[in-house]
Amino acid sequence: MNPFLLGILLMIATCAVWGLAFVAPIALPNASAIEVTLGRTIAYGLISLLLFDLRRAIRLPPGVLWRAFVYAMTGNVLYYFLLVIGMQWAGASMAVLIIGMAPVTVTVAGRLQQGIGALKPLAFPLALFAAGVVLANTAKTDFSGASSDLAPLGMAAIFLALVMWTWYAIVNARFLQETHLVTPQEWSSVIGLVSLAAALVALPMAWATGLARMPTEISGDELAMLALWSVLLGGGSTWLGTVLFNMASKVLDLTILGQMIIFEAVFGMIYVFVAVGEVPTVQEMAGITIALFAVWLSIRRLYVPAKP
DSSP states (O other): OOOOHHHHHHHHHHHHHHHHGTTHHHTTTTTTTHHHHHHHHHHHHHHHHHHHHHHHHHSSOOHHEEEEEEHHHHIHHHHHHHHHHHHHHHHHHHHHHHHHHHHHHHHHHHHHTTOGGGGGGGGGHHHHHHHHHHHHHHOOOOOOGGOOOTHHHHHHHHHHHHHHHHHHHHHHHHHHHHHHHOOOOHHHHHHHHHHHHHHHHHHHHHHHHHOOGGGSSSOHHHHHHHHHHHIIIIIIIIHHHHHHHHHHHSSSOOOHHTTTTHHHHHHHHHHHHHHHHHOOOOOHHHHHHHHHHHHHHHHHHHSSSSOO
């Protein structure tokens, strides 16, 4: 199969499993964001431990292990922590609006590596994409609602999460394209092992501070659902999603890789609407359609030769 087409399909599959994260709050209405995050991370780490030889991980060069730690923090643990704080302080709709710009920030940052002139063919598609994301999200964004004392800090946390994930996406893709030390599958497990270590340190702190309930304080049915969704998110949305994202990162240019992240919102929207039995508004459908058209236009401008 053509590597470019394979990369496109891999990113669509990546976003399909990433989109599961949008359903978890609906399926677990009584669980705190910290409980969901730690459950997902611990499951991700345990699955990585089962699928990857720990002795091989230990034998990796120290520089690679340090890189895995930094990537685990920026692309996984700290990213989710900042996003949760931002949602609590500034509102979920504001978080969706800001994080929804990740495809634009990844694309722009990746393209700038080739020089400022490399952005010229994408100026209009990127502006169109941003307009589509804003249009799709502002229907449910209450800008006047972010007026509490903590709202500015919450928005700052979300913006920092966006910056961190943008950086992670770029350097992770560059590392996977250059290294022969680990495969995309192995790299997902290595990051999972590091994430597990961080989560196991954070868990007793969360219990001690009341940010997460002790297992004995949760009913049997709710604990079973929390465990089920931890496995779904840790194994599917995180481990498998990271593997697919790593594989796509090896074959796709960052320009396209970044914009394909829009499909995470598309799948997430579909899953949520099915879960709650609603249909998207005309404004939401129009915004997503414009954003998807912008992605198609970018691909066409970059990969379809101009006619003489």
